[in-house]
Amino acid sequence: EVRVLESGGGLVQPGGSLRLSCTVSGLTFGNTALGWFRQTPGKGLAWVASISDSGVATFYADSVKGRFTISRDTSLETVFLQLNLLRGDDTALYFCAKARGQYADLWGQGTMVTVSS
Amino acid sequence: SYALTQPPSVSVAPGETATITCGGDNIGRMSVHWYQQRPGQAPVLVAYDDSDRPSGIPERFSASNSGNTATLTISRVEAGDEADYYCQVWDGSDILFSFGGGTTVNV
Helix, strand or coil: CCEEEEECCEEECCCCCEEEEEEEECCCHHHCEEEEEEECCCCCEEEEEEECCCCCCEEECCCCCCCEEEEEEHHHCEEEEEECCCCHHHCEEEEEEEEECCEEEEECCCEEEEECC | CCCCECCCEEECCCCCCEEEEEECCCHHHCCEEEEEECCCCCCEEEEECCCECCCCCCCCEEEEEECCEEEEEECCCCHHHCEEEEEEEECCCCCCEEECCCEEEEC
């Protein structure tokens, strides 16, 4: 069974940093593109960043470009999202999802990031 | 970015049919994908590439796309179908995944 599991969320002050992790099991990690999405409490879904199966190509939403970095470690079968210069509007539930072409076909349960002083 | 418009909510009685629309300029020329998100849970893909259904998704869920409107139809609605539903397209420009605002289906 394929599983996606996020971790690393928490409470951080404005301007602070956090690193989220996404571990994928049950499939060939090196053949899998992955993405991060977020959802503000009570609101809709938004794409944050994506990384190709090889890790060569990365993509970011304009709202996080220059502040967030997506990366992957094949030996750990893990994708990371480094969040820097955090702001209040970054407060959200962050989901990791397996990307299949133009859609996300398997999502984790999410990890909550709260930016507050 | 490409704008997708969904109605905020749809109410349907058990056993009836729920129709959820997703509007966008010439959306019929794009591939549309749909997700179900039950309260407190992760999104689940219920339809992809306009009308295909992932394994494990009941045949009661069907989707179509034409012109300026994509549609997700849930036949013989059950209490367990109560959830938020999001449409999504691949923008391909500055936003890879564009989502509609979501529709809450009340049963």
